[in-house]
Amino acid sequence: MTTAAATSGADLLQALAAGLVSGSVEIVDLAHTLSPDFPVMVLPPEFGQCQPFRIEEVSRYDGRGPGWYWNNISMSEHAGTHFDAPAHWISGKNLPEATVDAIPLDRLARPAVVLDFSGESAKDEDFLLTRAHLEAWEAENGAIEAGSWALFRTGWSKHLGTAKYLNLREDGAHSPGPASDAMEFLVKERGIVGFGTETIGTDAGQGSHLSPPYPAHFILHGNGRYGLQCLDALDRLPTRGALLFAAPLKIRHGSGSPLRVFALVPRAED
Numbered sequence: 001m002t003t004a005a006a007t008s009g010a011d012l013l014q015a016l017a018a019g020l021v022s023g024s025v026e027i028v029d030l031a032h033t034l035s036p037d038f039p040v041m042v043l044p045p046e047f048g049q050c051q052p053f054r055i056e057e058v059s060r061y062d063g064r065g066p067g068w069y070w071n072n073i074s075m076s077e078h079a080g081t082h083f084d085a086p087a088h089w090i091s092g093k094n095l096p097e098a099t100v101d102a103i104p105l106d107r108l109a110r111p112a113v114v115l116d117f118s119g120e121s122a123k124d125e126d127f128l129l130t131r132a133h134l135e136a137w138e139a140e141n142g143a144i145e146a147g148s149w150a151l152f153r154t155g156w157s158k159h160l161g162t163a164k165y166l167n168l169r170e171d172g173a174h175s176p177g178p179a180s181d182a183m184e185f186l187v188k189e190r191g192i193v194g195f196g197t198e199t200i201g202t203d204a205g206q207g208s209h210l211s212p213p214y215p216a217h218f219i220l221h222g223n224g225r226y227g228l229q230c231l232d233a234l235d236r237l238p239t240r241g242a243l244l245f246a247a248p249l250k251i252r253h254g255s256g257s258p259l260r261v262f263a264l265v266p267r268a269e270d
Contacts, residue, residue, distance in 0.1 A: 016264075026267040028236045030244075031260050032160060034080040038230075039166050041078065041200055042173075050076040053258075077256040083248035084202065084217070084227035088255040091222030098224070100254040107226070110193050112149040112244040112263060113141075114237050117176070121154035125167060126206055127176040131185045141239055146191035149244050152178065153234040156198040160232075166200060177204025180215035187223050194226035194246075198234060202227040228261060237263055 019025030032038065040050040053075040059065025078084070086092030087099045097103060115137060121127045129152060134144075144150060154176045159165040167174045177199065178186075186192045195202055195216055202216035212218045220227055228246055243264040248257030 020264075024267050026265050028233055028242075028263045028265055029260075030231050030233050030237075030262055031081040032157070032230055032232050034075075034258055038080050039160075039200065040076060042166065042168060050078055052076070053079050075258065077251065077254055077258075080258045081230040081232070081261060082228075082256055082258045083246060083261075084221065084229070084256045085248070085254065086221040086224050086226070087253075088227075089214075089217045089221035091218045092224065095222075095224050098221075099251075100248040100257050101250045101252050103226075103248070107193055108247045109243065109245050110147060110149055111145065111240075112151050112196075112237065112242045113144050114151045114153050114234055114239050114242070116153045116239070118153050118155035118235075121156065121176040125174045125176065126204065127154070128204060129176070129178040129182045131179070131181040134182055134185055144186065144190045144192065147193050149194050149196055149228070149246070150186050150190075150192045151196040151228075151231065151234055151237070151244075152176075152198070154198050155235075157230075157232045157234070167205060171206075172208070173200070173205030175199045175205035177202065177207055178216050180210055180212065180219065183215045183219040187219055187225055192225065194228060195220055196228035196231050196246075198231050199229060201229050231261065237265060241266060 016025065034053050036053055036055060038053055040052050043049060054073065056072045058070045058072055060069040061067065083100065085098060085100045085103065086095050092098050117127065117129060117133065138144065156175060186195065202220065203214045207214045216227065244261065246259060246261045248259045251257055
């Protein structure tokens with residue numbers, strides 16, 4: 001790195017630090033609180049099941065430990081607001097750097113674009129995001145930049161705490177998600193680093209009926225990209241201009257991890 005480049009980098013970091021201290025840069029929390037009642041993915045009974053978050057108190061300033069408070073916790077890697085690594089899906093199982101402990105650090109802090117289709121999702125619980133939708137969005141908002149997170153805003157986070165969040169019926173779950181042509185476009189033509197959703201998974205509730213089944217998982221992870229699900233507060237992000245931090249736990253050979261994901265945004269003028 002040249003001296004000029006190093007100086008420029010230092011100036012950028014100082015400006016960012018100053019913005020955080022002054023409040024001109026705001027931190028938006030995009031993670032839900034992880035608790036034992038947070039819903040998890042429900043699979044057909046013949047498959048293994050995702051275990052919910054569990055917490056057991058060890059001591060709390062009492063006879064079990066007079067000066068300290070702590071808990072034991074257990075959970076699925078894919079409980080709560082969580083990160084999917086490429087190894088999570090069969091299409092990504094043989095890729096290099098496919099588990100959470102091997103992900104390059106530069107992938108964990110990236111710009112984000114917010115694809116707002118909350119109106120369409122409110123009208124149709126099975127709304128599928130297609131390439132045509134994305135092309136229309138780009139005609140209005142500009143091209144999605146390579147290396148960014150594409151965050152699919154549906155308003156679904158508002159249903160947390162109700163049966164509508166999982167929206168399970170006899171034929172499975174019903175929630176919005178991407179079609180295969182949308183994922184092919186985002187991954188192969190726009191080069192996104194990952195795809196994030198407010199729903200319990202990156203795919204539509206009826207994604208098993210698409211080709212390929214669960215196209216977000218299959219296409220994202222088969223191409224070494226990442227997924228974020230159970231996001232919150234996407235309505236607080238601008239269409240462009242947010243810097244997203246999504247750092248999963250460094251679990252050896254882990255397929256995913258709960259995480260505290262947040263974004264830096266310019267504070268809105270009063």
